[in-house]
Amino acid sequence: MNTITLRQLHYAQTIADEGHFGRAAQRCHVTQPALSQQIRLLEDRCQTQIFDRLGKTVTLTPFGREFLAHAGRVLNAAVDLETFADMAAGQPARPLRFGLIPTVAPYLLPEILPALNDDLKDIRFSISEGKTERLLSALNDGDLDIALIATETDRPSLTSVALFADPFVLATRQGTELADPVSLANLPRDKFLLLEEGHCLRDQMVDACALKPDLQGRTFAATSLTTILELVANGYGVTLLPTISLRREEHNKRIEFHTLGAPGAARVLRLVWRANSPYEALYRKIADVVTTVGEASLRTDLQPA
Numbered sequence: 001m002n003t004i005t006l007r008q009l010h011y012a013q014t015i016a017d018e019g020h021f022g023r024a025a026q027r028c029h030v031t032q033p034a035l036s037q038q039i040r041l042l043e044d045r046c047q048t049q050i051f052d053r054l055g056k057t058v059t060l061t062p063f064g065r066e067f068l069a070h071a072g073r074v075l076n077a078a079v080d081l082e083t084f085a086d087m088a089a090g091q092p093a094r095p096l097r098f099g100l101i102p103t104v105a106p107y108l109l110p111e112i113l114p115a116l117n118d119d120l121k122d123i124r125f126s127i128s129e130g131k132t133e134r135l136l137s138a139l140n141d142g143d144l145d146i147a148l149i150a151t152e153t154d155r156p157s158l159t160s161v162a163l164f165a166d167p168f169v170l171a172t173r174q175g176t177e178l179a180d181p182v183s184l185a186n187l188p189r190d191k192f193l194l195l196e197e198g199h200c201l202r203d204q205m206v207d208a209c210a211l212k213p214d215l216q217g218r219t220f221a222a223t224s225l226t227t228i229l230e231l232v233a234n235g236y237g238v239t240l241l242p243t244i245s246l247r248r249e250e251h252n253k254r255i256e257f258h259t260l261g262a263p264g265a266a267r268v269l270r271l272v273w274r275a276n277s278p279y280e281a282l283y284r285k286i287a288d289v290v291t292t293v294g295e296a297s298l299r300t301d302l303q304p305a
Helices: 006-018 021-028 030-045 062-089 105-119 130-143 200-209 213-218 226-231 243-249 280-297
Strands: 049-056 058-061 096-100 125-129 146-149 160-175 237-242 255-257 266-274
Touching: 006 030, 006 049, 006 058, 006 062, 006 096, 021 030, 030 243, 049 280, 058 062, 062 130, 062 280, 096 105, 096 130, 105 243, 105 280, 125 130, 130 146, 130 160, 130 266, 146 280, 160 226, 160 243, 200 213, 200 226, 200 237, 226 237, 226 243, 237 243, 243 255, 243 280, 266 280
Parallel strands: 096 125, 096 146
Antiparallel strands: 049 058, 146 266, 160 237, 160 255, 160 266
16 A cells, blocks of 8 residues: 655645645646646545545545644644754754745845845745745745744744834825825725735735725725835825835835824734744744844835825
């Protein structure tokens, strides 16, 4: 009888996360036929189906849900074993896999990496970008070591530490007659431009602006802040931006940036890693470096509109 391999468990977990064989294959950096073959071997070994294949949609069978609950524990233990083996050298033998959300990466990464290289000269980093849920799933699966996100997580398998608060500012078209500080309560709710579903910044803006579900559906949902800012510049609405973005975005003379009146609104950036990691001291040192860089970036002067 065939032996179940860690690779097969990893493939199965990724398919469950993605709900799609093609996307799972891309994430695992293999061809779809190769991934499908391993899943067939795994299901042959189990003598039952793990996935229901309904056209392009893939869902777990009842057996599959229980199977992956056990598989998750095995995969976590495998990651712990690899980490323990790495410790023989006193530090990770491979690059640390560092994930960041898209509304942080372009603004902080150019400053974070040089600072990390200066403070941790013997540590190498492999950088990736993704939405919050994907990063958290990758941490659980052992595909990432640390992640920089902007929300709290209640997953018991993960540990997080707060880094710093990143206040929001209001972006409007140049020439908008608004006096700083601006009260969010006085702004038309149907004028807010949001990121698409899955971005934590969208959820934070919805909460900060008290957008009702019907208004959320009617507002434009963009894939990036760059797209939203182009719409703002052309008078299609307003949006909230994190302060760390201003160094990059304030050069746009078609847009005005306004401070918010009390109570304002902000997000808190956090560094997350797997609970009980033997590298927790290293991760906390990385958190300190990121905090220092982030707080320095917040000192960017915001010129009154």
